[in-house]
Amino acid sequence: MAIKAIKKRTYLLPAAALLSLLFSLYLMSHATQSSSQFNDLFSSLIVINIIGTLVLFGLLISNIRQLWRQFKSKTIGSRITAKVVLLFFAISVIPTGIVFYFSNQLLHQSIDSWFDAKIDDAVQDSLSLSRRSLDNRTLSLMKETRQLANQVENESDILLSLTLASLREQSSASELSVFSKQGQIIATTNLDPGVLIPNTPNSEMLLLAKQNGEFVSLEPNSLDGLLVRTLLEIKHSSPKRYLQAIYIVPEDLSELANSVENAYTAYQEFNYLRSSLKFSFTLTLLIVLVFSLLAASWAAFVFARELIEPIRQLVEGTQAVAEGNYEKKLTVERQDELGFLVNSFNDMTVRIASSRQAANKARRDAEDQHAYLETILSHLSSGVLGFDLSLRLKMINQGAGEILECPLSACIEYSLTDISSKFPALQTFSKLLIDKFSSASAQWQHEFVFSINHQNKTILLKGAPLYATDHSLSGYVLIFDDVTPIIQSQRNAAWSEVAQRLAHEIKNPLTPIQLSAERLQRKLHGKLDPATDQLLSKSTNTIIHQVSAMKSMVDDFSDFARPPKPKPQILQIGQLVDDISSLYQGQIKHLNVTIEPFIPAISADPVRLRQVLINLIKNAQEAISDIDNGEVWISVEYHNERHSIQICIADNGLGVDNSILAKIFEPYITSKNKGTGLGLAIVKKIIEEHGGSISLKPREPQGANFIIQLPVITDKIN
Amino acid sequence: MLSKHALLSMFMLLISLSSYAAEPASITIKSAKLTQQQDTYLLNAQINYQLTAEAIEALHHGITLTFNVDLSIIEPRPWLWSKHLNTIQLTYQIKYHTLAETYQVSGNHNSTQHNFLSLDAALHAIGSIRETPIHAITSTSSITREATLNAYLNIEALPLPMRPLAYFTPGWHLQSEQHLWPLKP
Helix, strand or coil: CCCCCCCCCCCHHHHHHHHHHHHHHHHHHHHCCCCCCCHHHHHHHHHHHHHHHHHHHHHHHHHHHHHHHHHHCCCCCHHHHHHHHHHHHHHHHHHHHHHHHHHHHHHHHHHHHCCCHHHHHHHHHHHHHHHHHHHHHHHHHHHHHHHHHHHCCCCCCCCHHHHHHHHHHHCCCCEEEEEECCCCEEEEEECCCCCCCCCCCCHHHHHHHHHHCEEEEEEECCCCCEEEEEEEECCCCCCCEEEEEEEECCHHHHHHHHHHHHHHHHHHHHHHCHHHHHHHHHHHHHHHHHHHHHHHHHHHHHHHHHHHHHHHHHHHHHHHHHCCCCCCCCCCCCCCHHHHHHHHHHHHHHHHHHHHHHHHHHHHHHHHHHHHHHHHHHHCCCEEEEECCCCEEEEECHHHHHHHCCCHHHHCCCEHHHHHHHCHHHHHHHHHHHHHHHHCCCCEEEEEEEEECCEEEEEEEEEEEEECCCCCEEEEEEEEEECHHHHHHHHHHHHHHHHHHHHHHHHHHHHHHHHHHHHHHHHHCCCCCHHHHHHHHHHHHHHHHHHHHHHHHHHHHHHHHCCCCCCCEEECHHHHHHHHHHHCCCCCCCEEEEECCCCCCEEECHHHHHHHHHHHHHHHHHHCCCCCCCCEEEEEEEECCCCEEEEEEEECCCCCCHHHHCCCCCCCCCCCCCCCCCHHHHHHHHHHHCCCEEEEEECCCCCEEEEEEEECCCHHHC | CCCHHHHHHHHHHHHHHHHHHHCCCCEEEEEEEEEEECCEEEEEEEEEECCCHHHHHHHHCCCCEEEEEEEEEEECCCCCCCEEEEEEEEEEEEEEECCCCEEEEEECCCCCEEEECCHHHHHHHHHEEEEEEECCCCCCCCCCEEEEEEEEECHHHCCCCHHHHHHHCHHHCCEECCEEEEECC
């Protein structure tokens, strides 16, 4: 599974931005108060907060997209993160939504409650009252101005200033000025001598005065006071002149009027700003709400990541352990229960790792032990077979295959029945094992003789049950040895003993018998009648011949029992075979001799080997003597892999009867009508003295084939 | 750090770009001229202010309207943006006095306050800039300079609760097109 782990991030920068935004929100809420020093920053703060909220929103969208991808790819921890974020959002959206709704409602109601129809009327009435009061005053001042204008009707422009000054002192006007039709100042006088430029009427006022003959207005002055401007045409003036009188409304009256004016204006302004006020507060609240929700959601991501970090580590650790990596160590950064869990996991992996090490050591020990046993078993000359309870072959060593001369190592898991059907030569062997293992519960021993590859083998079997550690029967083991050579040597020893006794007991009286017969023949020859003499001669000759034959036989026995000490020397066996075979080239019609060109020299007694070869070639010659197209084959080969020389002497004679094939090399076993039966026994003895072996194989379609194996041992002579 | 005006401009761009594009200029600069008297430049301009219904309603409800007239001296550059040499801001305020039923006009460049019986007269008064000395500009003959004039209603000078809504309302977007003329040394 492709795991894209949720990485731990540095939250310092976003947290700082969040705090800044929070501070900005605070400033914005503070700025809504009319007396705040942040008043001018209100719009900027709104922009900053909206941008900040949008950035936060973008951050959240990015997190949600990342989470969605992780959720789809089944990343570790994505489900928990999603749940935590949803939980946080649900927890935050409900209370903040409720607070927002009720705050907004309360705010709207509070703002609406500021305005009342009665207050509205009262404010309007107070304004009307003020106006009416000031109107009366204005009318009286206008009247006063008319009187002043009458007094300057016929005044020349030169004296006008003096007249105006005099009139101003008599009247309540603070400033008197005379203007031309174009608005030029003709004369002016002011209560304050420092004021040189009069409060000139604007063109609009002048126009009204021209149109109506007079103009009056109440005006606020720059000192938060009120003044009354009266402007009227001076009758009978030529060119036309206009008198302007400025009256300062008494301070107490001005203050009252201003108070009413300010209160009315403020009320009107508030009334006008009602909807804007609601919008601004709602906007501020909305930004706070959205900000809170986004911040809560973002905090949920942060919290979830922090929460799942150890869980993710644990999952990774578990997967590592499942894959066999017990060295995996998790980093512990928390002191809570999750940290404890991570610690416990680390302890567990340490214990598993140590247990695994111990198990590995035990396994290695067992493997070493097994290898040791394997080595021993493979080098044992004895055969060892292991079977399970259903007598299926579980184990075999090299010695077993060699003794049984069957590739049993390929028959692992075969039952004994299967083995017997695969190798018919082992049928009796398998049957014996089935019988023995089925019937005998304890250890058993049995000597078993069977024939394989035309050879009789005697093997000594020892069977035993195998027990598991809980003492339950788990299988069987069979150990067997090929005792054929031992039996053979025992037999040879017995025969040697017999031959020696025969030689000793028989040979001694033979010479006196022969001498006595010859003496009888010599003493009595010519002294008896012819018929008797002939009988005597015939009888003594028979005695002498038989004694001679008996002597020859006893000599053979003597050779067999006490062979001469071999005198080994470096011998080119190919050359020897060639020499001997050449003796028979004339005697055997079809003699085929094949000698490989590079036959290594061996250490052997040439006299004894010559005896062997002559004996075998002579046997072959005798075997083909009674048949047409008799043929003898002699071959010498070098077998590099066995490091031995193989000499084969074969014929196509009548061969050897199967009944004696297995015993042909034993004394007194012969297929010929004449002969002592010791020839092949002596041959075998000589070959074995040279460390070799000899076997007889039937030749197809008929005949016999003697195969001699001689080891190439040259160091003996050194 | 972003200046206040930059932030406001961004805000306006973000929120009401379309409304800006659709709204025809309600303040028109008829003429503008800088004349030199000795070392001082004098500004003469005629600006025609036409208020929207929202602005008039607000004015009659006691809201003071502030108009800014920005005079900038720039040095045009062939391959780069123009270099701002000076920016002078003239501020005019118009307020309705309910009791006196007059429109009070005041400016930051002089302390006098003028009262007008009608709104048109008041607007005409603030639109008539006569011989206003601009001391920040110095005469130089080495570079080619241009002068630009912009007149607009300052939303930031409105009462605080009105500002957000004013940014969203096209009726409050009173601004002239830039008037540009070469400045002779």
